[in-house]
Amino acid sequence: MAEELLTAPRTQNEAKEADFLPIRAIDHLEFIVGNAKQSAYFYRSAMGFKLTGYAGLETGVRDRASYVLEQGKIRFVLTTPLVPDHPYQEHLRQHGDGVKDISLEVKDVESAYRETTKRGAIGVQEPREVTDAHGTYRTAVIRTYGDTLHTFVDRKDYRGFAPGFKTITSEDTIARSCGLAAVDHIVGNVGWNQMNDWVKWYEEVMGFHVFVSFDDKDISTEYSALMSKVVASGSEKIKFPINEPATGRKKSQIEEYIEWYNGPGVQHIALATVNIIEAVGKLSQQGVEFLRVPSTYYRDLQDRVGKINEPIEELERLGILVDRDDDGYMLQIFTKPVEDRPTVFFEIIQRRGARSFGKGNFKALFESIEREQALRGNL
Ligand code: FE2
Numbered sequence: 001m002a003e004e005l006l007t008a009p010r011t012q013n014e015a016k017e018a019d020f021l022p023i024r025a026i027d028h029l030e031f032i033v034g035n036a037k038q039s040a041y042f043y044r045s046a047m048g049f050k051l052t053g054y055a056g057l058e059t060g061v062r063d064r065a066s067y068v069l070e071q072g073k074i075r076f077v078l079t080t081p082l083v084p085d086h087p088y089q090e091h092l093r094q095h096g097d098g099v100k101d102i103s104l105e106v107k108d109v110e111s112a113y114r115e116t117t118k119r120g121a122i123g124v125q126e127p128r129e130v131t132d133a134h135g136t137y138r139t140a141v142i143r144t145y146g147d148t149l150h151t152f153v154d155r156k157d158y159r160g161f162a163p164g165f166k167t168i169t170s171e172d173t174i175a176r177s178c179g180l181a182a183v184d185h186i187v188g189n190v191g192w193n194q195m196n197d198w199v200k201w202y203e204e205v206m207g208f209h210v211f212v213s214f215d216d217k218d219i220s221t222e223y224s225a226l227m228s229k230v231v232a233s234g235s236e237k238i239k240f241p242i243n244e245p246a247t248g249r250k251k252s253q254i255e256e257y258i259e260w261y262n263g264p265g266v267q268h269i270a271l272a273t274v275n276i277i278e279a280v281g282k283l284s285q286q287g288v289e290f291l292r293v294p295s296t297y298y299r300d301l302q303d304r305v306g307k308i309n310e311p312i313e314e315l316e317r318l319g320i321l322v323d324r325d326d327d328g329y330m331l332q333i334f335t336k337p338v339e340d341r342p343t344v345f346f347e348i349i350q351r352r353g354a355r356s357f358g359k360g361n362f363k364a365l366f367e368s369i370e371r372e373q374a375l376r377g378n379l
Contacts, residue, residue: 020115021207023104023233026183027153028068028075029269030101032088033339036080039097040067041174042338043076046286047346048178052168053161057082061164064088068161068168072181074271077161091147097339099266102144102186103151104238112152113140119205124149130163137163142205145190145198145242146264178282184270184349185230185239185357189257191264195227195244202231202240211239218359221366226254230357241357243267253369256378260341268334268345276331276350277310280318283348289336291372292319293364304360305329309352323360328353334365342376 033039043049053068055061063086066079079100081088091100106112110127117123125141135158141151160167190198202208211232225246232239245254257267273279284290298316305324310331315322320333331350337343358365373379 019207020119021106021112021233023106023235023238025073025105026186026238027103027105027151027155028077028101029099029183029186029266030066030077030079030103030151031097031344032091032095032100033078033080033097034092036065036067036078039078040069043069043078044172044175046283046288047071048176048180048282048286049074049076050172050175050177053165054168055162055165059164059166066165068165071177072179074180074183094262095147095265096261096341096343098261098344099148099186099269101141101149101151102240102266103153106152106154107156109138109140109152109154113142116142116205120201121205125151132163134159134163144201145188145194146261148188148265176282176286178279178286179273179275180271180279180348181274182272184272184347184351185241186269187241187243187267189243189254189261189264189267191258192245194264195229195242198242199229199231202242206231206233208233208238208240211236212356214357214359214362218362221363221370222249226252250370250379251373253366253373256373256376257343259378261343266344268347270332270347270349272349272351274350276320276333276348277314277318279348279350280320280333283335284318288346290319291334291336291365291368293321293368297321297364321358321361321365323354323356323358325354325356325359327355330354330356330358332358332361336372342373342378 049069049071052070056065063083064079064081066077069076113127121142124143127140130137137158138154139151141149144150208231211230213229225248226243227246228241228243230239230241243254245252298312301312305322308329320331322329322331329352333348335346337345370379
């Protein structure tokens with residue numbers, strides 16, 4: 001099912017990727033949070049994730065607690081440091097709750113580390129093998145924008161999530177699935193004039209290519225602007241849009257993020273579903289807060305996007321946005337930030353052919369974000 005959500009591979013690019021960094025999938029995202037036990041409750045009861053693993057005092061891990069949450073092919077790990085000198089404490093102090101690691105599954109950790117560091121990646125952890133009763137688990141870590149990491153994982157000889165974790169197989173009575181199936185893209189915010197450097201980094205170090213780019217004419221309102229380029233892995237299974245602020249009359253949402261995250265970091269994670277009406281219906285009912293656009297958005301929707309399968313009244317009721325490109329259309333909606341700082345949020349997306357990112361919605365959306373920024377005194 002989730003297969004349909006992924007863009008068809010481009011063979012010429014696949015060949016290019018195979019040169020030095022074949023990535024099988026996004027393995028997981030690790031969030032550092034202040035209270036993983038309570039955050040896990042939000043991801044289970046509101047977002048629909050199932051608890052599948054745990055590490056902490058009870059599993060012999062003395063310095064942190066981690067919860068593994070899964071829905072479809074999406075895997076999140078929420079971690080809270082337990083001791084004052086744990087290196088994650090500084091991340092928490094600087095950034096609040098946020099994404100520490102975009103972990104990528106590879107066939108060969110050794111080669112992924114060697115090839116990327118050779119091309120300029122900063123190594124954080126050299127290739128390491130841990131063997132326990134469940135097999136052998138291999139990782140290596142490099143650094144990307146801000147304090148964010150890419151951990152390369154090879155789990156072919158390992159059963160379970162990772163050493164130190166117990167697998168939870170019992171039914172999760174708190175989890176209320178919303179049909180979220182896969183990660184569609186993960187967006188990073190970087191500082192002024194840093195976008196091109198990071199795009200170049202993904203091209204040179206990771207073998208990615210530019211998939212699409214937007215300038216401040218595409219993404220601006222009366223008040224604020226931003227620039228964005230999307231880099232994709234060779235197979236185009238993995239897409240990382242990179243944003244930087246652009247000059248506007250007032251503070252852009254990217255500046256607000258950089259200010260409150262205290263530097264570059266992951267801005268939003270787009271989660272794909274094959275039934276956005278059902279997914280957003282459940283998420284809303286379960287307490288997830290979404291950005292709203294004015295009802296005028298829906299007045300000329302039909303003219304703008306042509307014929308779509310979903311009833312427009314339903315889309316309006318839930319606040320779902322629609323955009324069309326040459327390949328089809330897509331439906332999307334954005335949550336409000338999911339922590340107290342105005343930083344990380346989620347996008348829920350359903351693609352019906354379209355491979356783009358909702359350019360036609362940028363203006364309505366950013367005006368909606370600006371109304372929220374104004375409420376926070378950050379515009
Ligand atoms: Fe997005």
